[in-house]
Amino acid sequence: MHPSTADPATDALLDLIPFGEMEPAALTVVAANLQAVAGLPTRIRAVRPTPDDALIATRHQFDAVKIITALDREPHGAPFRMGILQRDLCIPILTYVYGESQLGGHAAVISLHRLHHIDRRITAERGAKIALHEAGHLLGLEHCREPGCLMRFSKQLDQLDLLPMRFCSACEYETARLLKRASVNRRP
Amino acid sequence: MARNLQIMVVDDEEAICVALSAWLTKEGYSVETAGSGAEALAKMERQPSDLYLVDYKMPGMDGLQLMAEIKARQPDAPIIMITAHGSIQSAVAAMKRGAIDYLCKPFDPEELSLLMERVAAAHTLQQAETAPDGQWDTAAAPPAWGGIVGQSEALRIVLEEIEEVAPTPAPVLITGETGTGKDLLAMAIHMRSEQAAGPFVAINCGAQSETLLESELFGHEKGAFTGAIKARRGRLEMADGGTLFLDEIGEISSKMQVALLRVLEEKKFCRLGGNQPIETRFRLISATHRDLRQLLREEQFREDFFYRINVLTIHIPPLRERLADVPVLADFFLRKYAAETGKPVEGLTPRAMEILMGYAWPGNVRELRNVIERVVVIARGRMIGAEELSFLQPPGDTCIPETATLKEMERRHLQNALENSDWNISRAAKLLDIDRVTLSRKMKRLNLKRP
Numbered sequence: 001m002h003p004s005t006a007d008p009a010t011d012a013l014l015d016l017i018p019f020g021e022m023e024p025a026a027l028t029v030v031a032a033n034l035q036a037v038a039g040l041p042t043r044i045r046a047v048r049p050t051p052d053d054a055l056i057a058t059r060h061q062f063d064a065v066k067i068i069t070a071l072d073r074e075p076h077g078a079p080f081r082m083g084i085l086q087r088d089l090c091i092p093i094l095t096y097v098y099g100e101s102q103l104g105g106h107a108a109v110i111s112l113h114r115l116h117h118i119d120r121r122i123t124a125e126r127g128a129k130i131a132l133h134e135a136g137h138l139l140g141l142e143h144c145r146e147p148g149c150l151m152r153f154s155k156q157l158d159q160l161d162l163l164p165m166r167f168c169s170a171c172e173y174e175t176a177r178l179l180k181r182a183s184v185n186r187r188p
Numbered sequence: 189m190a191r192n193l194q195i196m197v198v199d200d201e202e203a204i205c206v207a208l209s210a211w212l213t214k215e216g217y218s219v220e221t222a223g224s225g226a227e228a229l230a231k232m233e234r235q236p237s238d239l240y241l242v243d244y245k246m247p248g249m250d251g252l253q254l255m256a257e258i259k260a261r262q263p264d265a266p267i268i269m270i271t272a273h274g275s276i277q278s279a280v281a282a283m284k285r286g287a288i289d290y291l292c293k294p295f296d297p298e299e300l301s302l303l304m305e306r307v308a309a310a311h312t313l314q315q316a317e318t319a320p321d322g323q324w325d326t327a328a329a330p331p332a333w334g335g336i337v338g339q340s341e342a343l344r345i346v347l348e349e350i351e352e353v354a355p356t357p358a359p360v361l362i363t364g365e366t367g368t369g370k371d372l373l374a375m376a377i378h379m380r381s382e383q384a385a386g387p388f389v390a391i392n393c394g395a396q397s398e399t400l401l402e403s404e405l406f407g408h409e410k411g412a413f414t415g416a417i418k419a420r421r422g423r424l425e426m427a428d429g430g431t432l433f434l435d436e437i438g439e440i441s442s443k444m445q446v447a448l449l450r451v452l453e454e455k456k457f458c459r460l461g462g463n464q465p466i467e468t469r470f471r472l473i474s475a476t477h478r479d480l481r482q483l484l485r486e487e488q489f490r491e492d493f494f495y496r497i498n499v500l501t502i503h504i505p506p507l508r509e510r511l512a513d514v515p516v517l518a519d520f521f522l523r524k525y526a527a528e529t530g531k532p533v534e535g536l537t538p539r540a541m542e543i544l545m546g547y548a549w550p551g552n553v554r555e556l557r558n559v560i561e562r563v564v565v566i567a568r569g570r571m572i573g574a575e576e577l578s579f580l581q582p583p584g585d586t587c588i589p590e591t592a593t594l595k596e597m598e599r600r601h602l603q604n605a606l607e608n609s610d611w612n613i614s615r616a617a618k619l620l621d622i623d624r625v626t627l628s629r630k631m632k633r634l635n636l637k638r639p
Contacts, residue, residue, distance in 0.1 A: 065203070092294065093204050093293065169628040173613070
């Protein structure tokens with residue numbers, strides 16, 4: 001399954017938007033997993049500059065909420081938008097986040113900064129897991145307590161690494177149901 | 189993953205309220221926000237919360253003043269003070285005046301998650317402690333028993349045993365069928381022990397892989413394995429000064445039994461990847477639904493470990509052997525679910541009670557709870573009658589062809605449960621006393637789809 005790269009006529013439900021320098025392979029792995037695991041038709045949009053207006057200079061981190069708000073306000077594009085960047089993300093109240101999203105909303109953002117591993121394949125897989133987790137939130141899923149589910153909140157990277165690349169069957173069922181609803185009620 | 193905890197976030201910075209509220213909502217908590225002390229008090233009058241996260245520094249009424257006002261109205265309300273990074277003095281002041289904990293802005297997500305889990309667990313325990321009226325009909329009723337409800341002789345004996353074993357430091361093994369409430373007994377022992385003020389750290393040994401269980405119990409040092417980017421405390425360390433409850437102890441591997449045995453004997457251990465011994469002293473309570481002696485005979489359980497964890501044993505009998513508890517349990521759950529759903533259900537008719545008393549309860553108290561929840565949800569009147577409990581009665585004139593295979597029977601049974609729950613998977617799973625994941629998997633296997 002290969003994600004489309006820029007065809008505006010596509011029926012994509014999610015736009016994956018890279019901010020700043022990004023390894024293409026990681027981007028492809030994230031997009032492919034969003035499609036294959038969550039069933040979200042995904043297209044990779046053109047690279048945009050790093051969102052400097054969201055930079056919290058004192059913390060050397062980017063404010064995830066600001067990025068999400070800006071993505072949500074964009075009039076054009078797929079119903080769901082997910083930013084992805086290599087720089088460190090936070091929300092003002094938390095020291096860092098791997099990703100952030102609107103619960104049952106339209107926009108999310110993830111960062112590969114803290115997911116870095118010497119093996120680039122592992123970094124990309126971690127990115128895909130975070131992207132799928134945030135996509136679950138976009139569809140309206142809360143955290144799950146099943147040990148082997150992507151919607152389980154991973155406090156640490158070792159917990160994230162232990163998760164398989166899938167939702168538990170209950171979350172999978174919910175994802176499919178909510179996705180169907182999202183496809184019907186496409187954002188105008 | 190809805191959790192039974194209502195939280196109020198009070199902060200004059202809207203962005204903080206919004207961000208914290210969003211994070212807690214994703215964790216499954218119900219959240220309300222207030223931009224000032226006055227607004228918080230007004231909202232509290234309408235609907236008190238189970239936990240208050242209060243910013244220390246606010247214009248007008250500051251965090252300490254608001255905490256005093258909340259305490260005046262809701263003395264037992266747990267309050268966590270939010271302070272600016274580095275302002276230890278204000279954190280200390282808050283703790284002295286009764287805050288259960290404090291968080292320095294910005295919070296570490298892991299720290300926040302652990303703190304919320306701790307508060308939610310304490311809240312569950314407190315809720316369970318709010319024992320219903322009437323289950324003990326004499327003035328000599330024991331103090332609150334952590335949600336253990338009953339009036340049977342068998343249960344009285346169990347509770348007496350708890351009173352006896354609780355003050356001693358000896359390890360306790362709780363045995364009993366699934367659904368009998370072994371976790372509640374463990375908490376009751378902890379609450380009556382000398383470690384009651386210390387932490388109660390529980391872990392289900394059957395719910396995780398060996399590697400994860402090892403990491404959860406022992407913790408690890410930074411770099412111990414791929415992804416261990418910083419050191420982490422394990423449950424053995426967290427339980428220091430309190431009680432460690434190992435549920436489903438019959439499921440752990442022989443290797444883990446050896447590792448735990450060593451900790452119990454030496455009272456110290458090393459984190460994974462570490463070589464610095466860490467001392468820990470805790471009271472051990474284990475539980476299992478399996479026959480450990482049988483596992484010993486089959487050489488699946490180590491004899492030395494068995495005798496180490498089995499110094500004192502408490503067996504909780506299945507519900508069918510203490511039917512006298514059924515009426516009070518039914519009444520307890522009926523009032524609980526009537527209050528939760530807002531339905532004016534008052535009781536069960538004598539015929540309905542007869543049906544409950546005549547049922548074998550293979551799923552024990554958990555099954556009874558699920559049955560009562562279901563009948564309260566479908567109840568139309570003030571009394572629950574026999575017809576609402578018809579699903580518990582023998583099939584009677586139901587015609588089951590002799591040729592029905594086990595698969596067909598399973599399919600039919602699942603379909604009935606789903607239809608009775610309006611195809612709500614969570615409700616049907618509760619009814620069947622299995623988790624929703626298992627039900628979803630069975631539905632897929634049997635090709636059961638909502639019509």
